[in-house]
Amino acid sequence: MLDKDSITANLQEQRLEFPGLTNKNYFNFGGQGTLPKAGLEAIVDAHNYLQQQGPFSGKVNSWIAKRSDLLRQEIAAELGVRSTTITITEDVTVGCNIALWGLDWQPGDHILLTDGEHPGIIAAVKELARRFQLEVSTCKLRETLNGGDPLAVIKSSLQPRTRLLVASHVLWNTGQVLPLEEISKYCHDNPITENPVLVLVDAAQSVGCLDLNLQELQVDFYAFTGHKWWCGPAGVGGLYVRPEVLESLHPTFIGWRGLEVDSQGYGIGWKPDGRRYEVATSAYPLYEGLRAAIAVHHQWGSPRRRYEQILELTGYLWQELRAIDSIICLKNTPPESGLVSFLVNGSLTPQKLVTALENQGFFLRTLLDPLCIRACVHYFTVPSEIEKLVQALKELI
Ligand SMILES: Cc1ncc(COP(=O)(O)O)c(C=O)c1O
Numbered sequence: 001m002l003d004k005d006s007i008t009a010n011l012q013e014q015r016l017e018f019p020g021l022t023n024k025n026y027f028n029f030g031g032q033g034t035l036p037k038a039g040l041e042a043i044v045d046a047h048n049y050l051q052q053q054g055p056f057s058g059k060v061n062s063w064i065a066k067r068s069d070l071l072r073q074e075i076a077a078e079l080g081v082r083s084t085t086i087t088i089t090e091d092v093t094v095g096c097n098i099a100l101w102g103l104d105w106q107p108g109d110h111i112l113l114t115d116g117e118h119p120g121i122i123a124a125v126k127e128l129a130r131r132f133q134l135e136v137s138t139c140k141l142r143e144t145l146n147g148g149d150p151l152a153v154i155k156s157s158l159q160p161r162t163r164l165l166v167a168s169h170v171l172w173n174t175g176q177v178l179p180l181e182e183i184s185k186y187c188h189d190n191p192i193t194e195n196p197v198l199v200l201v202d203a204a205q206s207v208g209c210l211d212l213n214l215q216e217l218q219v220d221f222y223a224f225t226g227h228k229w230w231c232g233p234a235g236v237g238g239l240y241v242r243p244e245v246l247e248s249l250h251p252t253f254i255g256w257r258g259l260e261v262d263s264q265g266y267g268i269g270w271k272p273d274g275r276r277y278e279v280a281t282s283a284y285p286l287y288e289g290l291r292a293a294i295a296v297h298h299q300w301g302s303p304r305r306r307y308e309q310i311l312e313l314t315g316y317l318w319q320e321l322r323a324i325d326s327i328i329c330l331k332n333t334p335p336e337s338g339l340v341s342f343l344v345n346g347s348l349t350p351q352k353l354v355t356a357l358e359n360q361g362f363f364l365r366t367l368l369d370p371l372c373i374r375a376c377v378h379y380f381t382v383p384s385e386i387e388k389l390v391q392a393l394k395e396l397i
Contacts, residue, residue, distance in 0.1 A: 002312055002313075002315075002316050002383060004383040004384075007309070007312070007313075007382065007383060008382050008383060008384065011380050011382055014296075014299075014300045014380050015380055015382070017036040017037055017038065017296050018034045018035075018036050018037075018231070018380070019034075019035075019037060020034030020035065021034055021380070023361070024361045024362070024363055025361055025362045025363065025385045025388055025389060026363050027362065027363055027364045027375040027376050027377065027381075027385075027389065028363045028364065028365055028376055029228060029229055029231075029338060029376040029377075029378045030172065030204070030205050030228055030229070030338065030339055030365075030374065030376040031228070031365055031376075032227050032228060032234060033208070033227060033228055033229060033230060033231030033232070033293075033378070034231055035231055035232070035233055035289070035293065036231060036292065036293055036296040038292040038293070038295070038296050039231070039232060039233060039289040039290070039292045039293040039296070040233075040289065041292070042285075042288040042289050042291065042292035043233060043285045043286060043288060043289040044285075045288070046067075046284065046285035046287075046288040046289075047285045049063070050284075050285070064284050067284065067287055067288060067291075068088060068284070068287060069083070070291060071088060071236075071287045071290060071291050072084075072086040072088065072238075072274070074291055074294055074295075075088075075238050075294075078207075078212065078294065078303060079207070079212050079213075079214045079222070079240060080212060080213035080214055080215050080216070081214045081215055081240060082243075084243075084272075084273035084274060085214075085240050085241055085242070085243060085246075085273070085274055086238055086239070086240055086274045087238060087239040087240075087241065087274035087275065087276075087277040087278055088236065088237075088238055088278055088282070088287065089223070089236075089237045089238055089239050089277075089278075090235055090236065090237055090282075091225045091227070091234075091235070091237040092118075092202060092203070092204040092223050092224060092225045092237055093118075093120045093121065093124070093223075094223075094237065094239075095221070095222075095223025095224065095237060095238065095239035096121050096124060096166075096200065096202060096221075096223045097124055097252070098221075098223075098239055098249075098251075098252065098253075098277045099200045099220075099221035099223065099239065099241070099249065100124055100125065100128050100164075100166075100200070101128065101252040102249040102250045102251065102252050102277075103163070103164065103198070103248070103249060103250075104248065104250070105128070105132040105134060105163075106132075107132060107133035107134070108133065108134070108135065108161055109132070109134050109135070109161050109162075109163045109164075110134065110135040110136070110137070110159045110161045110162040110163065111125055111128070111129065111134055111135070111136045111137075111162070111163065111164045111165075111166060112136075112137060112138075112139060112154070112157055112158065112159075112162050112164070112165045112166070112197075113125060113136060113137070113138045113139070113166045113167075114138065114139055114141045114154075114166070114167045114168065114171070114178075115138050115139065115140050115141055115142055116141055116142065116168055116171035116172065116173055116174060116176065117166060117167075117168060117202065118168070118172060118202060118204065121166065121202055125166060135159070135161065137157065137159075139153050139154055139156075139157035140153060141153055141154075141171070141176070141178070142174065142370075144176070145174050145176050145330060145331060146331065146332040146333070147332075150176075150178055150179065150183070151179060151182050151183055151186060154167075154183060154186070154187075155186060155190070155192075158187075158190060158192045158193055158197065159192070159193070160192065160193055160194050161193070161194065162192075162193045162197050163193075163195060163197060163198065164197065164198050164199075164200055165183070165187055165197055165198070165199050165200070166200045166202070167180075167183065167199065167200075167201060167202070168201065168202040168203070168204065168205065168206075169201050169202070169203050169205070169206035169210065169222075170204075170205035170206045170209065170210070170337040170338075170339065171205075172204060172205050172339070172367075173341060173367045173369065173370065173372070173374070174330050174331065174339075174341055174370075175205075175330070175331060175335050175336070175337045175338075175339030175340065175341055175374075176331075176336075176337075177206075177210070177336040177337055180199070180201065180217045180218075180219055181216060181217050181218060183199065184199045184217060184218040184219050184220075185218060187199050188218070198220040198221070198245065199218075199219045199220050199221070200219075200220065200221040200223070201217075201219045201221065201222045201223065202223060203222050203223055203224035204223075204224065204225060204228060205228070205229070205337060205338070205339060206224070206229075206337070207224035207225070207228075207229060207230065208226075208228060208229025208230035208231070208297075209229040209307065209310060209337055209338045210303075210307055210337065211302075211303040211304040211306075211307040212303065214240055218242070219240075219242065220241070220242045220245045221239065221240065221241055221242070221245075221249075222239070222240040223237070223238075223239050223240075224237055224238055224239075224240075225237035225238075226238070226290040226293065226294075229338065229378070230290065230293055230294055230297070231293045231296075231297075232286075232289055232290035232293040232294070233286045233289040233290065233293075235283055235286045236283075236286045236287055236289070236290045239274070239277065240274075241274055241277075246273070246274075246276075249277075251270060251276055251277050253277075253279045254279065255278075255279035255280035256280055257271075257275065257278040257279055257280055258270055258271055258275060258276040258277060258278055258279065259271065260272075297379075300379070300380070301379070305379075306379040307379075309379040310337070310338045310377060310378065310379050311334070311335070311336070313377045313378075313379070313381050313383070313386065314334070314335040314337070314338060314339070314340050314377045315334040315335065316383060316386055317340050317375060317377055317386045317389070317390070318331070318334055318335055318340050319334070320386065320387070320390045321340065321342050321390065321393075324390070324393065324394060324397075326344060326345040326346050326397050327342050327343070327344055327345075327393070327397070328342060328343045328344075328345070329341070329342045330342065330343070330370070330372060338376050338377050338378060339374055339375075339376055340374070340375045340376075340377065341367065341372045341373065341374045341375075342372060342373055342375075343370075343371075343372050343373075344373065344393075344397050346397040348396065348397065350366040350371055350372060350373050351366050353373065353393075353396060353397070354366050354373060356396050357389075357392060357393070357396070360392055362388075362389050362392055364389075375389065
């Protein structure tokens with residue numbers, strides 16, 4: 001049983017940190033998180049500092065380098081890896097593109113996608129395939145949502161020339177969590193392919209939600225963003241590259257930030273770590289915004305505690321939705337992530353329903369494949385918001 005009173009009491013102060021929560025019932029964290037006050041203040045403070053001390057000066061440049069290091073360290077601590085494995089990017093899609101375009105492709109190589117990938121990533125894979133004459137196929141994981149074995153599906157979809165598996169950790173449409181540790185181990189050491197299969201993970205819906213240890217997962221590339229479940233500002237994300245594959249992933253977009261330079265200032269090689277994929281001037285004050293957002297979550301609880309609370313709350317929403325006759329949750333078992341996707345049998349299309357909900361102050365989104373509505377629940381969502389959403393749905397359908 002959910003202890004609603006104690007959950008709500010434990011969140012009272014934390015919720016005050018998020019101005020975006022005060023005037024609405026927000027269920028779109030998988031689209032973008034609500035920026036905490038401390039995040040916005042850190043961005044403004046950083047801008048002020050840059051103007052006072054620069055904006056271009058020796059002092060500012062070393063401040064930026066130090067603060068960027070701190071961000072890599074704090075991200076790495078959240079993901080259970082060393083900071084040298086982290087590249088700061090703008091978003092998930094840039095991270096995926098760094099991994100996709102940086103491998104040494106040969107005509108005829110094969111990329112395996114799952115059927116739950118984001119359109120932007122699918123488009124990048126297709127263009128890559130066109131450029132380098134690669135084969136692409138898609139394996140059907142959706143049928144394993146309510147039973148079945150995703151690893152078995154992946155196993156049976158590998159081909160002798162498969163070199164890369166592209167898979168989300170949490171599928172953005174159904175909320176299914178893939179068993180990445182088993183998948184990575186199998187891909188690296190399987191009897192089917194000529195070479196080990198590398199694993200590129202779209203972590204848009206897992207970072208800031210699941211309790212993560214990438215070292216254990218053994219994935220090769222893990223592309224994420226700060227602006228969804230971490231509630232950082234839009235424009236800062238990251239990429240983890242497993243140290244064993246760093247040398248085989250070549251930078252594609254290249255600039256001064258990724259270079260080691262000689263005494264004349266000319267590039268003599270790549271930076272020894274994840275910084276080699278960082279390109280040039282960025283909106284550095286946003287880095288401070290993300291650091292502050294991560295710190296706000298930490299003040300409340302560890303990644304494990306946050307994830308456990310997400311599970312309790314998504315479980316509550318899922319159970320309440322299942323009790324409504326005309327609603328079908330895509331998952332037959334309680335959610336394992338912050339996503340709850342459902343279909344509604346009624347006269348309103350999902351888009352009309354989502355618009356009607358938004359007009360009443362409930363923010364959700366539709367997905368096209370499968371056509372459904374998605375509600376995202378964070379650890380600081382309160383049970384009363386869930387109850388109000390369920391009531392609003394009942395009245396609309
Ligand atoms: C699974 C998945 N991949 C990629 C993206 C795109 O994210 P970004 O805009 O950070 O690149 C999203 C955004 O919703 C997503 O859900």
